[in-house]
Amino acid sequence: xxxxxxxxxxxxxxxxxxxxxxxxxxxxxxxxxxxxxxxxxxxxxxxxxxxxxxxxxxxxxxxxxxxxxxxxxxxxxxxxxxxxxxxxxxxxxxxx
Numbered sequence: 001x002x003x004x005x006x007x008x009x010x011x012x013x014x015x016x017x018x019x020x021x022x023x024x025x026x027x028x029x030x031x032x033x034x035x036x037x038x039x040x041x042x043x044x045x046x047x048x049x050x051x052x053x054x055x056x057x058x059x060x061x062x063x064x065x066x067x068x069x070x071x072x073x074x075x076x077x078x079x080x081x082x083x084x085x086x087x088x089x090x091x092x093x094x095x096x
Contacts, residue, residue, distance in 0.1 A: 012053075
């Protein structure tokens with residue numbers, strides 16, 4: 001399997017009060033979310049206590065995941081919330 005065929009993910013995290021969103025990309029979603037929950041790897045998520053997974057998308061090509069992450073980071077907050085609510089209408093914390 002080539003590097004580009006490995007599954008990749010974009011994900012959106014938030015804090016308890018749902019006031020701050022964080023968008024990331026990873027090849028291992030479970031490990032990455034665990035890192036965030038343990039305050040490892042991102043100064044921003046640690047600073048704002050961003051640990052709750054609200055949304056994710058799966059890709060077969062890391063380049064597609066990176067492009068999607070960049071796209072979402074340029075979106076208005078309202079658009080991001082609307083996207084999340086399509087799959088997670090009550091903004092509950094997802095478990096993997």
